[in-house]
Amino acid sequence: MRERSTCQAGQVSETTAVTVTFAGCGDAFGSGGRFQACIHLRSASLDAPVLLDCGATSLTALRRCGLDPGEIGAVFVSHLHGDHFGGLPFLILDGQFSRRTAPLVLAGPLGTGQRLTEAMECMFPASSQVRRRFEVSVVELAPGRTASVAGITASTYPASHPSGAPALILRLAVGPKVIAYTGDTAWTAAVGQASAGADLLIAEAYYWDKPVPHHLRYADLADHAREITARRVVLTHMSADMLARQRQAIHETARDGLAITV
Numbered sequence: 413m414r415e416r417s418t419c420q421a422g423q424v425s426e427t428t429a430v431t432v433t434f435a436g437c438g439d440a441f442g443s444g445g446r447f448q449a450c451i452h453l454r455s456a457s458l459d460a461p462v463l464l465d466c467g468a469t470s471l472t473a474l475r476r477c478g479l480d481p482g483e484i485g486a487v488f489v490s491h492l493h494g495d496h497f498g499g500l501p502f503l504i505l506d507g508q509f510s511r512r513t514a515p516l517v518l519a520g521p522l523g524t525g526q527r528l529t530e531a532m533e534c535m536f537p538a539s540s541q542v543r544r545r546f547e548v549s550v551v552e553l554a555p556g557r558t559a560s561v562a563g564i565t566a567s568t569y570p571a572s573h574p575s576g577a578p579a580l581i582l583r584l585a586v587g588p589k590v591i592a593y594t595g596d597t598a599w600t601a602a603v604g605q606a607s608a609g610a611d612l613l614i615a616e617a618y619y620w621d622k623p624v625p626h627h628l629r630y631a632d633l634a635d636h637a638r639e640i641t642a643r644r645v646v647l648t649h650m651s652a653d654m655l656a657r658q659r660q661a662i663h664e665t666a667r668d669g670l671a672i673t674v
């Protein structure tokens with residue numbers, strides 16, 4: 413496993429390797445000047461790169477990393493909060509205005525299709541009904557299921573995070589590599605189950621140890637360390653409180669533009 417010093421995710425040498433670029437790794441409120449959740453996965457085993465979450469700031473985050481939004485073949489959405497799915501209308505409209513032709517698959521919780529239509533109509537009236545040169549398809553994933561989406565085997569686990577739809581913890585098999593992502597969730601045994609033996613767990617660490625409902629704290633990850641068997645853990649979605657203490661964490665911490673290979 414190697415870490416790259418820049419956010420430019422280049423070609424990887426191994427056909428099974430996955431380059432994970434944290435284009436955005438912040439919380440909802442711009443703590444530390446960070447972009448909202450937008451994690452870019454590229455692998456020679458995939459036809460096109462995919463995103464894990466697409467927060468409202470994602471197009472800026474991707475372009476800052478030199479990553480082309482028009483290349484994205486699929487987006488896996490953990491839950492329907494704006495800092496995790498609010499960038500989808502912009503991604504779709506960018507494709508429309510840039511004359512995209514490649515299909516785009518959006519995989520998210522039950523209710524994703526309706527919430528996406530509502531978000532598009534709220535922000536850009538009539539935009540949800542426009543005929544486009546490219547197909548946008550929505551795949552709704554119930555918790556506890558496994559589905560094949562865009563060449564990835566995606567397994568979903570129930571997160572504990574009210575967001576108007578059943579929030580998901582994701583376990584993605586990209587070729588032989590397994591990447592798990594907590595999204596936002598209070599501690600649940602599903603975090604350990606979703607990331608069992610994974611090559612990488614991307615874990616929310618919102619606060620250090622302050623009790624806060626519906627979110628993971630660093631203290632939760634420390635308390636349940638025995639249940640976390642992923643080979644590598646990278647912390648994300650950090651508040652100002654957590655950012656100030658991140659050097660005390662035993663895990664790696666993300667920053668916008670960090671690119672790693674697993």
Ligand SMILES: [Zn+2]
Nearest residue numbers: 439440495596
């Ligand atoms: Zn969030």
Ligand SMILES: [Zn+2]
Nearest residue numbers: 493573575596
């Ligand atoms: Zn959330």
